[in-house]
Amino acid sequence: MSAPLLKVNDLQVSFKMFAGEVQAVRGISFTLNKGEVLAIVGESGSGKSVTAQTIMRLTPSPPSYIKAGSILFDGKTEVTKLTEKQMQKVRGEEMGMIFQDPMTSLNPTMTIGKQIAEGLRKHQGLGKSEALERAVELLKLVGMSNPEERIGQYPHELSGGMRQRVMIAISLACNPRLLIADEPTTALDVTIQAQIMDLLRDIQQKTGTAIILITHDLGVVAEMAQRVLVMYAGKVVEQGELNDIFYHSRHPYTWGLLSSTPRLDSDRSGELYSIPGTPPDLYAPPKGCAFAARCPHAMKICRERDPEHFSISDTHSSACWLNHPDAPKVTPPMAAGGVSHV
Structure with a gap:
């Protein structure tokens, strides 16, 4: 190669x-x-x-x-x-x-x-x-x-x-x-x-x-x-092939981005979803995961230690503690077609 x-x-x-x-x-x-x-x-x-x-x-x-x-x-x-x-x-x-x-x-x-x-x-x-x-x-x-x-x-x-x-x-x-x-x-x-x-x-x-x-x-x-990098607060939080990100994403920030995208085939009415909060101050980045303050699934470790990149497949990785074998199971939103509000 x-x-x-x-x-x-x-x-x-x-x-x-x-x-x-x-x-x-x-x-x-x-x-x-x-x-x-x-x-x-x-x-x-x-x-x-x-x-x-x-x-x-x-x-x-x-x-x-x-x-x-x-x-x-x-x-x-x-x-x-x-x-x-x-x-x-x-x-x-x-x-x-x-x-x-x-x-x-x-x-x-x-x-x-x-x-x-x-x-x-x-x-x-x-x-x-x-x-x-x-x-x-x-x-x-x-x-x-x-x-x-x-x-x-x-x-x-x-x-x-x-x-x-x-x-x-x-x-x-x-x-x-x-x-x-x-x-x-x-x-x-x-x-x-x-x-x-x-x-x-x-x-x-x-x-x-x-x-x-x-x-x-x-x-x-x-x-x-063909491939997608998702960046947050100066870091890559998830990367993979197009289908990995759109249909099998494994990071709450990616779920939020997909949820905030308007869809013609959605029957949802009202305001579009937006990720709550604001990005961190990069003068003094947080100690743990930069997305923890805005994440509905944040755990104690998220605020204490920056997550490593967990390999989901040969083409897909995600920097989120939810992908650790000992993490509580969180049902990811559906694929891009029906992303729920996370």
Whole structure:
């Protein structure tokens, strides 16, 4: 079996602030295989975007710093050890990123043609006219209308959906083997969201690019991902294949996320379920399980000791004391179709 394209091991990322240290990512580990789509889900503040930006080495330092851990790309490149100059060669050429807000991610002073061509000229050595020709081809690939005209326009002349297509074109310009999509549909309306996700799915199937998809939308996860990581308070609390998470989840936090997802086939009326409480303060993370204060099944040990990752199957693990052989039996909610309020 070939080595994974990306291997993250015990990654810890903190921010040194005036009030103390914010432990944004607290020891996460995962792998991404070539051509795979991996979804990372969780509430705001769970560490999803910091993880993605750290893989790309885009978190500002200071105040951020990699406290510990390893990010191994293609079995040979240790990303945490690269200088900024070395990392500039990796970004764009080997890894691409789609940021969550297309309204502010593009340079307002440059035409979109120049912004797409910039990476092509830097990484592939294309001349100005060749790069602009390739920019037109990329805009056609992402479904942009009138691409020959668009390359001469500025970001403010385009709609939100068009800007996001430009972002995708920039990220794909040099045929990267890894594409990180950080909530790529956040600022878009529902119809455009669907178009963008269809576009990403189509591109992934055509190019075989591996994708890390960061999202709040479990519907998008169900359509695109092969594997899912559930993050909470800077840690991975559950991970597994798509069916493991949606139909056989073994962590109360995952149950809460699934319960709070609206379903067309549900006969439930009234307000949507929401997980009670708020995430912990990462200036001073709790001693035991970070979810214990919000968990209806919390036991004494949950508040005293952080749970290990219990192996549910070869593809599925969950960091919850309920999976310990001596734990009281709790009947998990039904599969995603009928998740009860936990």
